Amino acid sequence: MNTKDRFLLIDGMALLFRAFYATSMSGQFMFNAKGVPTNAVQGFLKHMLLAVEKFEPKHVAVCWDMGSKTFRTEIFTDYKSNRPAPPDELVPQFELVKEAVSAFDIPNIGLEGYEADDCIGSLAKTNREHCSIGILTGDQDLLQLIQEDISVILLKKGFGNYEVHTEETFTEWKGITPSQMIDLKALMGDPSDNYPGVKGIGEKTAIKLLQQYGSIQGILENLPSLTKSQRAKIEASLELLHLSRRLAEIKCDVPVECNLEESVFQYDYEKVNAFLRENELKTVYRFVENPFSVM
Template structure:
């Protein structure tokens, strides 16, 4: 029997990517009930293409549960730069979960936390003999990579991936995955709307982390920094610490996913019945006629 491989899917990342890929040309794929389905159809295509390629034994999908989290309580401006979801996307948040249920794949989310926190916790909690892969388009999740957790980053189109483990990440970035938290603490994250240290960009931040390992190491060696770097950090010290807290994915939230419930075995008739109900077209090709026992 092959080693178990648990695929954790970043549901929001896939759904948003799929929605905007077609929404830009107005292809909302509205069915006879007046329900837009473009995001859900693209989500299924992303998920099943990856399943076909990476052949996981277990699958679970993690979701955000609203925009209010412990991070917005710490920093009200967190993600405040993001507009309301388009009206065509809103009904698809529930629809996509219904379709995932038809695959007998667990939908997982906890109010007050982001999907990333659920993914991080489940990845770290997985039994030692289980390999973990995370399917996402969100580079924040790269901080979770360790000796048994890899990240599959979606690239443009379907079936194009950049797969990162510890070594490949280091080769690309010059720092280790766990140092990403400190990198974002220093340089901030415009997409999540927190500034880090004003005036410290990625290049400088990486150089400092290569030299001093983490934020604590940098602060212990401020005397070795240039006068300009030292001044910037000292003036934004509070935001540096806050940004680090915002950047770090929590891996100890109250979430469970029994591996037995995540065992991946498709009931083809059940899935195709759901596809017919929602009026999906062309996706039946992604559902194998007979499933090989892994």
């Protein structure tokens, strides 16, 4: 039985964007008296508080992207270049959501030049010796971090619905290990992050090759054993394959820290209540006034 304290690491942007688009499509931006839209922040807080209720972590921290320029854009200038600018109604909520997290005395963590994923990976690896780590996200990229004492909690549709993956459940689902996800993404590429992988190699073929040869290195060492078509596709994309792997791998040695004492989830009711009322975050009131009441 795992007796370690639980530490919930939250992928801030993943929750914020999910919350925004869940209501923005129908125009429910929920402007407050200051003229600031609050739909994404209110949805974010509901996701966060329901997850805390469900998984009962002792520690909580939220990680954020710190701008679009990272070491990945230096490696590959087109990385994520296909993504549109955030909607005008979302922009002012980037700062407001961090203020909301601070109101709950939860650390906001991010580092210029790196993505939230890198901060999450680094904090997960440095704290797994002392804590059982749960990563709350809607982004499957983080599945590569799964190992003993690190699980990934994928948000499903609505609030309070999750798909929790451990080493066992992931391998049963995908047929490969979590660490092989890096090579899987390198082979397939990632249209959402705008990097190519190997043209003509899809998920089914990539998984089959990884099951057979273990890794990209193993595949390259056994090129003569591949079909003529597979070999031609890989040989034509060798440079892009190695580039894509560098882009796909989450860095777990980023110089970020989170003091365990500072991340204990324990907030000042009056401080939180004042913040919610000042910003008219009405749908969150009952989660604090009647702590963690079910939706």
